[in-house]
Structures are given as structure tokens and as C-alpha cells.
Amino acid sequence: MQDEYVLVEGCRRQDRIVQRQLYERFAGKLFVLCKRYIKDPDEAEDVLQDAFVKIYRHIDSFRFECPLEAWLKRIVINTALKQLRKEKPWEQTVDVQDMAPVLPQADESLPALNYQYLLQLIQELPPGCRTVFNLYAIEGYSHPEISELLDIAEGTSKSQYSRARMLLQQKLQSDKRFADGRPAEGYL
Amino acid sequence: MNTGTEMNELEKNTPDDFWRKTFDEAAETPPPRVWDAIERRLDESEGTKILPLWGSGLVMSRPLGxxxxxxxxxxxxxxxxxxxxxxxxxxxxxxxxxxxxxxxxxxxxxAPEKTATASGSEGAGNVRSNQPAEAVASVDKPAPQITPAQTLVSSAKKLSNKPLNESIARNEDTVNKTIQPVNNAGDLPTQLMVSRNLRRSPSSSVITQLPPSILSATHERAALENRMAHMAVQTSAAFRDQAASSTAPTATDAAIFEQLTGRPLRLRTVGPIQRIVWFRPAELPMEPEVSKSQRKAxxxxxxxxxxxxxxxxxxxxxxxxxxxxxxxxxxxxxxxxxxxxxxxxxxxxxxxxxxxxxxxxxxxxxxxxxxxxxxxxxxxxxxxxxxxxxxxxxxxxxxxxxxxxxxxxxxxxxxxxxxxxxxxxxxxxxxxxxxxxxxxxxxxxxxxxxxxxxxxxxxxxxxxxxxxxxxxxxxxxxxxxxxxxxxxxxxxxxxxxxxxxxxxxxxxxxxxxxxxxxxxxxxxxxxxxxxxxxxxxxxxxxxxxxxxxxxxxxxxxxx
The missing domain is CATH 2.40.160.20 (Porin)
Incomplete structure (x- = not known):
């Protein structure tokens, strides 16, 4: 909390050293957050860049009413959604059969699924499913909130999420690590 | 998958611990060019003031554009x-x-003197260009300077039922059991856990790298934080209403924040692992940076x-x-x-x-x-x-x-x-x-x-x-x-x-x-x-x- 305060105050003074420290502390997590929403790595970098510029420009609006990290995440999510809104992918309906059966190359030596593997799974989802899955399953938004956020019907949000789960489940089941009959539902 | 079970999950949105926990700790260092670009844009915004010739707001909408x-x-x-x-x-x-x-x-x-054979064409040069009647002023305003004391006092005045304030009040031993209830039953432990994490976080690793002027400000901040915590327990519904209306960002770009301001803030770290990775060694990028930068530009x-x-x-x-x-x-x-x-x-x-x-x-x-x-x-x-x-x-x-x-x-x-x-x-x-x-x-x-x-x-x-x-x-x-x-x-x-x-x-x-x-x-x-x-x-x-x-x-x- 104390160091967050120092960081925020330094950013308010537009102290470049402190701005850099804020970036170094949170950029790693926020970059993964960007990549969960934006599949293209270049676009994800652009979103991260835009988000940090907004953060520095609007740091005055942060009043310590929530953890700094939560505030930063909200800005990154909103920036990513703003980017996605240009295409409105959540209005497209994608057949499960249309999904490419190619699975990401997972490291089978790992006892558990690491985040790179799961990130690849999420990125393989159609953009609409991916966005709703991120918002609902990971960020914890409710379907009414998602419908308001993406300007879609609540039913669309539910169906996109349901489809995302189904696709992820199919991918996990076809993974070699689950070939012995081990259920993949535990991950979903 | 059982459809009934699935629908129940859809309705109540039980946080998916597996996915959430995995990504809560995930971090990947972005390429150095990202910070370079950010720094460049910050330098631009500080150094230049551009006249918005095409206006802003509605004028910037896509159809009108x-x-x-x-x-x-x-x-x-x-x-x-x-x-x-x-x-x-x-x-x-x-x-x-x-x-x-x-x-x-x-x-x-x-003959020495020229006839008017070509003079007629010069009439075309009398084209009068109309200047815009209104001068357009820059919308960029210097942000007001807020001292640390002002910031904390104003923050305390606008305290609502945000869980962080509750956690602060508890830790300052000034809680008189009047903490506001939270909207989501799952939020309270989360927020309390997070606040604890924040307090025991290795802040010295950052502070020791800061200039002395910043370090001196922390003493003033400690006193103000006490005041803020006392004011937190006196939070009323009126203050919450005021906070809801005053926390919106003031600038144009900040409008995107508003879409999430209506929901309670939560950090979903309920699971047993409760640490925040502050620093992480640099990881190799997935592909050579040269080719990526060429593609990007x-x-x-x-x-x-x-x-x-x-x-x-x-x-x-x-x-x-x-x-x-x-x-x-x-x-x-x-x-x-x-x-x-x-x-x-x-x-x-x-x-x-x-x-x-x-x-x-x-x-x-x-x-x-x-x-x-x-x-x-x-x-x-x-x-x-x-x-x-x-x-x-x-x-x-x-x-x-x-x-x-x-x-x-x-x-x-x-x-x-x-x-x-x-x-x-x-x-x-x-x-x-x-x-x-x-x-x-x-x-x-x-x-x-x-x-x-x-x-x-x-x-x-x-x-x-x-x-x-x-x-x-x-x-x-x-x-x-x-x-x-x-x-x-x-x-x-x-x-x-x-x-x-x-x-x-x-x-x-x-x-x-x-x-x-x-x-x-x-x-x-x-x-x-x-x-x-x-x-x-x-x-x-x-x-x-x-x-x-x-x-x-x-x-x-x-x-």
C-alpha cells in the first residue's frame, strides 16, 4: 500500500523514473491479460501501450478506493474491449465444428497445466467466445454485466460462454494427458 | 456435461478457481519496445499541443468522420x-x-509592350480562400496539481463501502463494527486477504530505488492514512452516492472507465496461494523482435x-x-x-x-x-x-x-x-x-x-x-x-x-x-x-x- 502510494504520487508528478517503476511492476501481469483478450501479439502490445498511456494520463482519477492492481486491470480490460469493439466479434456465431482441431503444443513433462498452455487454449477460441469466457470465468463478471459491457443480449453472453466451455473441454479431452480417461471437466 | 449443472453455474457465476488462479500469477515481460513507445507518447503529450481541427466527441464519431x-x-x-x-x-x-x-x-x-493576350488567364488567380470563422482552442488542459494531503483527504471524503477501506479500518484498530456490508458474499474475504497482502508486500524493494524526495513524502502519507482510516468508519450512504458520482474520470479518454465503475471491485485471489509476483526475470520473446517490429510498423x-x-x-x-x-x-x-x-x-x-x-x-x-x-x-x-x-x-x-x-x-x-x-x-x-x-x-x-x-x-x-x-x-x-x-x-x-x-x-x-x-x-x-x-x-x-x-x-x- 505504501509503495503503491509512492508510485501513484510519482506518476502524478509525471516523474519518469516512477512511471517506469510502475510499468516494471505491473506490465508483466497486464501483458498476459492483454494476450488473453487479443490473440495477435502485436495488437496485444499496442493495447498494453495504449492502456499504460491512459493510466499515466488519468492517474489523478485513482483515489485509492481499490487496490492499484485492480484499477490497472480495469483500464487494460476496457482498452482491450475498446479494440475488440471495432470488430464486435461477440455478435458472430461460430459453430463448434468450425473450430480448428489443432491443439497447441503442450509440454507433456509438466505435471500441471501452465498458463502458457491455457493461454494458447484461450487464444484458439473464436474472439466472441474468448471475450465472454475471459470476462465471466476469469474476471468474474456476471452475464448481465457482460451484456451491458459488450452491448449484447444476456442470452448471447450465456451461449458464447457455453460454447467456449464446450470448445475448451474438447481441446482438453483430445490432449494426450487426458488420453488415459482422466476427466478434463475438472479444469472447467 | 450435465446441462442442469452448467446452467446453475451460468446463473451464479462461481469463480473458476483453476483458470483464475493460474492467470492471477501469470506474468510475461513485454518487449522493450513497448516501454519505448509509451515513453515516446508521453513525451509527445507533454511537449506538443495540437489544435483539434476536426473537433471531438460527436464530431469524432465514425459516420460523421x-x-x-x-x-x-x-x-x-x-x-x-x-x-x-x-x-x-x-x-x-x-x-x-x-x-x-x-x-x-x-x-x-x-513589340516591347505586351498585349493582353495572356492577361485573361490571370483572373483565375483571384480565388479567395475562406478562413474558418471560429478559432479552435486546444482541449488539453494542465492537470491540477494535487498534493498528497489533498489526495488522501479527498479520497477519505468519498469513501464508500469499498472493501479496501474496510480492511484499512480494521488494521488501524478503529473499527467500531459499522463496516458496510458488501454486495457479493465472496468479495469480503477476497478483499481482506488482498489488503493483508498489500500491507506485507515487499515495498522496500521499490522505495529503496526512489529518490529521497519521494521517501520523505511517505512520512506525511502515514499521518494522513490514519486520518483516512478514521474517516472510513464514518462512511455513510450519502458519501457513497457522492463517491459514485465523483469517481468518474474527467477527461475524454477516461469515458471508457465508466463502463466498469458500477460494479464492485474484486481481486479474485481467494485460493490458498496469496502472493503477488512483484518482479520477474525477463523472458525470451516468442519470436525474434526484429521481425515483429517490422511487421508492426x-x-x-x-x-x-x-x-x-x-x-x-x-x-x-x-x-x-x-x-x-x-x-x-x-x-x-x-x-x-x-x-x-x-x-x-x-x-x-x-x-x-x-x-x-x-x-x-x-x-x-x-x-x-x-x-x-x-x-x-x-x-x-x-x-x-x-x-x-x-x-x-x-x-x-x-x-x-x-x-x-x-x-x-x-x-x-x-x-x-x-x-x-x-x-x-x-x-x-x-x-x-x-x-x-x-x-x-x-x-x-x-x-x-x-x-x-x-x-x-x-x-x-x-x-x-x-x-x-x-x-x-x-x-x-x-x-x-x-x-x-x-x-x-x-x-x-x-x-x-x-x-x-x-x-x-x-x-x-x-x-x-x-x-x-x-x-x-x-x-x-x-x-x-x-x-x-x-x-x-x-x-x-x-x-x-x-x-x-x-x-x-x-x-x-x-x-
Whole structure:
């Protein structure tokens, strides 16, 4: 909390050293957050860049009413959604059969699924499913909130999420690590 | 999967621990270029104030942006069309006074004072440009300086039922059991856990790297934090309402925050692992940075422009013309010359370009050039014995320039064994014997060229990534000859063999581009386009080496 305060105050003074420290502390997590929403790595970098510029420009609006990290995440999510809104992918309906059966190359030596593997799974989802899955399953938004956020019907949000789960489940089941009959539902 | 179970999960949104926990701890160092770009943009915003020419808010909406772009294009085309029409009305050939076969040309004695043959065209220059009635002011306002004390006091005044405040109040032992309930039952433990994490986080690792001025501020902050915690427990519903209305960002870009402000803030770290990774060693990027940066910088754009300017074909008649003219030229005692003057021209162009990297770009397109010029050429008058038969006056029948063009046509026809045409009369020596070219009598006639143009040019950005950018341009311009209208009755096309169907020119200049939005920009360029080679065939009696200069106005759409 104390160091967050120092960081925020330094950013308010537009102290470049402190701005850099804020970036170094949170950029790693926020970059993964960007990549969960934006599949293209270049676009994800652009979103991260835009988000940090907004953060520095609007740091005055942060009043310590929530953890700094939560505030930063909200800005990154909103920036990513703003980017996605240009295409409105959540209005497209994608057949499960249309999904490419190619699975990401997972490291089978790992006892558990690491985040790179799961990130690849999420990125393989159609953009609409991916966005709703991120918002609902990971960020914890409710379907009414998602419908308001993406300007879609609540039913669309539910169906996109349901489809995302189904696709992820199919991918996990076809993974070699689950070939012995081990259920993949535990991950979903 | 059981459908009933799935629907229950959908309704209540139980946080998915597996996915959430995995990504809560995930971190991946972005490439260094991301920070470089951020720093550059921060430097820009601090150093430059740009006038928002196209407004903001509703004006920046996509449909209106399109409409404005289309309107600007139409306006540019209309202005160009109007200028061309104005020019054609004021052609020097409108002032003809001499009868005869070349009735479309004005004939005047060569005298020190100039007649008004070309003055009519100057009327086209009286174009008045309307300046915008309203000056547009910059919307960038300096952010108010907020001292740490002000920040914390104002924060405390606006405290709501946010869980963080509850956690602060607990830790300060000032809680009198009046903590506001939270909306979501799962939020309270989460927030309390997070607050604990934040308090025991290794803050010294950051503070020790900070300058002493920042460290000194922490003492003041500690005292203020106590005050804030006391005020937290006195939070009322009225304060919550006030906080809800006052926490919205004030600037335009901050509008996107509002979509999430209505929901409670939660950090989903309920699971057993409760640590925050503050630092992480740099990881290798997934692919080489060089290739990524090259791919990233390639921005494309399409443009439409109009370039009013001056066009001079630099006409000359070859010395071999003297042979064809026999003694006619020599008999005048003076060297007979054909001179051309630049006149108004307009070029329309549609093109596209790609930004190869931060500084270099390549662009091409297709255009149309209508170039007008004025030719002064010695007139052809009847010989003395012929004059005697015609009222003792000089009778103008033709001129050196037109005859040279027509002779070129004749040579072409003879070379191809074409049937005899009316033009053969011109090559008849008996006909020539009746006339002389007199340098004392000059004819002025218009010379209107039309070309299709294909430019290929590279640009070097002097101010990359700026809203107002400047670039140096250079390249090759391929001129595809369409036709040339001499006076009003002689039309030479590419099939006649006088002009090269394709000739090359260079193009060079500088361009300013103001990027008002992410997609649209307006550009202003000054261009100089001299020819690299003659625009006429080698066997032609006429030589041209066109040069055009002008200011190009354009609109660009960036993809």
C-alpha cells in the first residue's frame, strides 16, 4: 500500500523514473491479460501501450478506493474491449465444428497445466467466445454485466460462454494427458 | 456435461478457481519496445499541443468522420473542376482578331509592350480562400496539481463501502463494527486477504530505488492514512452516492472507465496461494523482435489529392526544321524560336502507400494531369509576290509550331505509306514557297496537354509518429501521354507518333500531414516534377520536356 502510494504520487508528478517503476511492476501481469483478450501479439502490445498511456494520463482519477492492481486491470480490460469493439466479434456465431482441431503444443513433462498452455487454449477460441469466457470465468463478471459491457443480449453472453466451455473441454479431452480417461471437466 | 449443472453455474457465476488462479500469477515481460513507445507518447503529450481541427466527441464519431472525409474530397474535386473551367474560359485564344485559316490564334506584332493576350488567364488567380470563422482552442488542459494531503483527504471524503477501506479500518484498530456490508458474499474475504497482502508486500524493494524526495513524502502519507482510516468508519450512504458520482474520470479518454465503475471491485485471489509476483526475470520473446517490429510498423493508407500548379512543356522546334522551312526562316534575318510559358494545371491523384518502418514509406497511385501552357511561335506570312495579290498585307496562314507538329505527322504518315491526307498539302514545296516565318509576327496559342500519371515514390518521415508529420518525397513519375490540343483545332494523340506514349519524370518535394483521427488525415505537399527525357519522339520536329510544379491538397485514410 505504501509503495503503491509512492508510485501513484510519482506518476502524478509525471516523474519518469516512477512511471517506469510502475510499468516494471505491473506490465508483466497486464501483458498476459492483454494476450488473453487479443490473440495477435502485436495488437496485444499496442493495447498494453495504449492502456499504460491512459493510466499515466488519468492517474489523478485513482483515489485509492481499490487496490492499484485492480484499477490497472480495469483500464487494460476496457482498452482491450475498446479494440475488440471495432470488430464486435461477440455478435458472430461460430459453430463448434468450425473450430480448428489443432491443439497447441503442450509440454507433456509438466505435471500441471501452465498458463502458457491455457493461454494458447484461450487464444484458439473464436474472439466472441474468448471475450465472454475471459470476462465471466476469469474476471468474474456476471452475464448481465457482460451484456451491458459488450452491448449484447444476456442470452448471447450465456451461449458464447457455453460454447467456449464446450470448445475448451474438447481441446482438453483430445490432449494426450487426458488420453488415459482422466476427466478434463475438472479444469472447467 | 450435465446441462442442469452448467446452467446453475451460468446463473451464479462461481469463480473458476483453476483458470483464475493460474492467470492471477501469470506474468510475461513485454518487449522493450513497448516501454519505448509509451515513453515516446508521453513525451509527445507533454511537449506538443495540437489544435483539434476536426473537433471531438460527436464530431469524432465514425459516420460523421466518413461524411467529413467524403465532403472534403468532393469539395477538393469541385474546386479543381471550377479552376479548370475558369481557366478554359480565359484562354488567350478567345482574343482572336485575325481572319484566315489559323483563326484560333491571336496575332500581334512583336513589340516591347505586351498585349493582353495572356492577361485573361490571370483572373483565375483571384480565388479567395475562406478562413474558418471560429478559432479552435486546444482541449488539453494542465492537470491540477494535487498534493498528497489533498489526495488522501479527498479520497477519505468519498469513501464508500469499498472493501479496501474496510480492511484499512480494521488494521488501524478503529473499527467500531459499522463496516458496510458488501454486495457479493465472496468479495469480503477476497478483499481482506488482498489488503493483508498489500500491507506485507515487499515495498522496500521499490522505495529503496526512489529518490529521497519521494521517501520523505511517505512520512506525511502515514499521518494522513490514519486520518483516512478514521474517516472510513464514518462512511455513510450519502458519501457513497457522492463517491459514485465523483469517481468518474474527467477527461475524454477516461469515458471508457465508466463502463466498469458500477460494479464492485474484486481481486479474485481467494485460493490458498496469496502472493503477488512483484518482479520477474525477463523472458525470451516468442519470436525474434526484429521481425515483429517490422511487421508492426507497416501501416497502409489510401489517399485522394488534387494538385493545382503550373505546367510548362518547354517546347522547342528542332534545328532540322530549318531544312524543312528552306530559306523561310533564314530570310527573316533572325533566329526563329518557339517559346512556351507555364500556365495553370491541375492534377488529380488516387493512391496508396505503406509505411515500411518508422521513417521510410513507399507509395504509388494513378493520376490525371491537365496541363495548360501558352506557346509563342513565329507566324507564317505570305511571301512578297503573294502579298501583292492580297491587298498588300501580311496574311497569316499558319505558324512554325503548328507546321512542325503537322510535318511530324506527315513524316509519320509517309513512313508508314499511309494514304494521302489533307496534311500532305503542308509538305508541298510549292505551298511553302508562298510563305515565310516571320519573327516579327508572333502568334500566341494555347497548348493543352493531358497525361495519365503513375507515380512511385518513397518518403522519409522527418517527424515520425507525430500528429503533424513532415516527410520528404522523391521518386519516379511515369507520364502516359493522352493528347495535346494546340489551339482549338489541332489535336495530337498518342497514336500520331509525335509524342512518346510513355515518358519518365522525377518527382520531389515535401509533405505535411495532419492526422486528426486515427483513421483520417489531411495532407499538403509541395511538388516539383521535371522530366527525365524528352516527351516527343526522336524523329519529331518538336521537342518537349515538361515540368510541373504545384501544391497538392489531399485526404488520407489509414488502415
Amino acid at each position: 466518413w461524411a467529413m472525409g467524403v465532403a472534403a474530397t468532393v469539395a477538393l474535386l469541385l474546386v479543381g473542376w471550377w479552376l479548370v473551367n475558369t481557366e478554359s474560359v480565359n484562354q488567350p485564344t478567345a482574343q482572336l482578331h485575325q481572319p484566315g485559316p489559323a483563326a484560333n490564334v491571336a496575332v500581334r506584332p512583336l 507497416r501501416e497502409m493508407w489510401a489517399s485522394a489529392s488534387v494538385m493545382p500548379g503550373a505546367f510548362n512543356p518547354m517546347v522547342a522546334v528542332k534545328s532540322t526544321q530549318a531544312a524543312y522551312a528552306n530559306t523561310l526562316v533564314a530570310s527573316t534575318g533572325n533566329q526563329s524560336t518557339v517559346t512556351s510559358r507555364a500556365n495553370f494545371s491541375v492534377a488529380y491523384q488516387a493512391g496508396a502507400g505503406v509505411q515500411l518502418n518508422e521513417h521510410w514509406s513507399v507509395e504509388s497511385g494513378i493520376g490525371y494531369l491537365a496541363g495548360h501552357s501558352t506557346i509563342e511561335t513565329p507566324a507564317q506570312v505570305a511571301s512578297s509576290n503573294y502579298i501583292g495579290a492580297v491587298a498588300n498585307q501580311n496574311v497569316v496562314t499558319s505558324n512554325l509550331y503548328v507546321d512542325a507538329i503537322q510535318h511530324s505527322l506527315v513524316n509519320k504518315a509517309a513512313a508508314s505509306s499511309a494514304p494521302q491526307t489533307a496534311l500532305d498539302l503542308v509538305s508541298n514545296n510549292s505551298f511553302y514557297s508562298q510563305y515565310r516565318y516571320s519573327s516579327q509576327t508572333q502568334e500566341v496559342l494555347t497548348n493543352n496537354y493531358q497525361y495519365m500519371q503513375v507515380p512511385v515514390q518513397v518518403g522519409y518521415q522527418l517527424r515520425p509518429r507525430k500528429r503533424l508529420s513532415m516527410a520528404l518525397l522523391g521518386g519516379i513519375l511515369t507520364n502516359i501521354f493522352v493528347k495535346n490540343t494546340v489551339g482549338n483545332d489541332v489535336v495530337v494523340t498518342a497514336k500520331d507518333g509525335v509524342y512518346r506514349p510513355v515518358s519518365l519524370a522525377t518527382t520531389m518535394g515535401a509533405r505535411f500531414r495532419y492526422r486528426s483521427t486515427g483513421k483520417w488525415s489531411a495532407s499538403l505537399a509541395g511538388l516539383y516534377q521535371p522530366s527525365l527525357e524528352f516527351g516527343t519522339q526522336t524523329e519529331s520536329q518538336v521537342q518537349t520536356r515538361p515540368t510541373s510544379t504545384g501544391m497538392s491538397f489531399g485526404v488520407d485514410y489509414h488502415f
